[in-house]
Every structure is written in C-alpha cells, then in structure tokens.
Amino acid sequence: MLVESYDDLMQGDPSPECEGFLHSVETCGTVDGPGIRFVLFTTGCPLRCLYCHNPDTQRLKAGRKVTAGEMVEQIRRYRPFIKNGGLTISGGEPLAQQRFIESVFRDVKRMGLHTALDTSGCFGTRIRPHLLDEVDLVLLDLKSWTNARHRRITGQAMDEVLAFAHHLEAIRKPTWIRFVLVPGLTNDDETLDGIGSFAGALHNIELVEVLPFHKYGESKYERLQQRYELKNCPEPTDQEVERVKARFRSFGLKVR
Numbered sequence: 001m002l003v004e005s006y007d008d009l010m011q012g013d014p015s016p017e018c019e020g021f022l023h024s025v026e027t028c029g030t031v032d033g034p035g036i037r038f039v040l041f042t043t044g045c046p047l048r049c050l051y052c053h054n055p056d057t058q059r060l061k062a063g064r065k066v067t068a069g070e071m072v073e074q075i076r077r078y079r080p081f082i083k084n085g086g087l088t089i090s091g092g093e094p095l096a097q098q099r100f101i102e103s104v105f106r107d108v109k110r111m112g113l114h115t116a117l118d119t120s121g122c123f124g125t126r127i128r129p130h131l132l133d134e135v136d137l138v139l140l141d142l143k144s145w146t147n148a149r150h151r152r153i154t155g156q157a158m159d160e161v162l163a164f165a166h167h168l169e170a171i172r173k174p175t176w177i178r179f180v181l182v183p184g185l186t187n188d189d190e191t192l193d194g195i196g197s198f199a200g201a202l203h204n205i206e207l208v209e210v211l212p213f214h215k216y217g218e219s220k221y222e223r224l225q226q227r228y229e230l231k232n233c234p235e236p237t238d239q240e241v242e243r244v245k246a247r248f249r250s251f252g253l254k255v256r
C-alpha cells in the first residue's frame, strides 16, 4: 500500500501562508453537516477503503497547492450564501494536513461561521493540541467494528479511530457518526451491534447518519487504472437501510 509521509504538514504555526493540497471545493453543499456548507475536499489519505468513491483524493500530490489565506478569502466571498451553515473540511483525510486546516478553520471561525471536520479518525492519537478548538462539529466515520474487519475494509486497524472517539467525548465535542452501509461487508450483526453499543454509550453523539453504499466512484477507478473491488457488490435496498437505522435506534441513538 502506498503511504505518503504527512509529517511536514502537521507541525508549525497556523498562518494564512500555510500551504495545503486541495482536490476541489463545493460552494453549496447540503450533506456534510448542518445547513448550507462551503466544503473543502483536501487530498491525501493513508486509508484505502474498498468503497471509497473518491479514490482521486487519496494521493496528497494529486491535489493543487493553495494557501490557507486564499481559501479563507474565497469562503469570505461566499459568506452571504452560507446561511445557517458554515465550512466543512472533508477529503481525502483532512487530518493529513493539520497545520493547513487549523489555519483555515481558525480564520473562518473568526468570521463567525460554524466549522465541521469530516474525518475517518485515522490520525486519532496524533492531533495538534489546538486544532479541535477551531472545530464546532466532528463528522466521524465508523467504518466497521473490530480491528480485523476494519483492516480488511480500510487497510488499517481501528484503534486510532476509537481512541479519537473517546477523546472527542472527553472534550465534549459535538459529533455525528457516519456509517456506510455496504451489503455483505458492513451490515452483519457484530458490526451493527458493536458500533451501536459503542456510540450509544458516548455522551457527545448527536446523530448517526447511515449512508447507503453507491457506485458513483466506479468510473474514477477505471480512469486511475485501479481495481474496483466492489464491482459486483449490490447497493442496499430501502428496507435494508431502514433495518440498519432501526438497529442503531435500539441503542438510544438519533439516526437518519
């Protein structure tokens, strides 16, 4: 597995001159946090999820170089349209570029906008000390349950993700759990009950979002000449989605 080094992107003071690697922006997002969102998609991710629908974001250098100041100015121009919403930084894995995203979050928060971090939690024990001060909401993927299954789906163990989830609870950070429902891969009883009981015991979980697996990213794998492992995997039926939501609700969680 190709793993890039992110060390240089983690340290140093946040400033408008900090450089980051960006895949794209979405100016009126409605699915990555509350309200209308300006969404930055960064590049670079150490995971290789079987169902990743943005494989073109996985390599850091696949992105274009931007400065934090440039991004903040772009967001400032859209501010009148970001009603009841804010900024979400997604990826790729945004925590691969912590100095850059801390800079952007800090200055966007100074504008009075709500900030959300969409993450797999895979850098969970390597978080800059003040980064989460600039984040109002974390959207945390729980991709599986048990290290063996998590490793099969993402290429890495789950320990860092769980450590990050516990840390978020300890600092009382509002968190939404995101769960991708893949038939035959993530909808077994052990996974659903493991995630449900874990999330249900945390006091900072405001919502669980069940995201049905889809194949929108398949053509990207062809373009990148990468093998798409889930080519023959069916998308879940509406009934299956409802069953999984009901299972999570049985742990006292708010689910949508």
Ligand code: SF4
Binding pocket: 045, 046, 047, 048, 049, 051, 052, 053, 054, 055, 057, 058, 091, 092, 093, 120
């Ligand atoms: S964490 Fe996200 S960007 Fe990284 S491989 Fe998984 S789905 Fe793709």
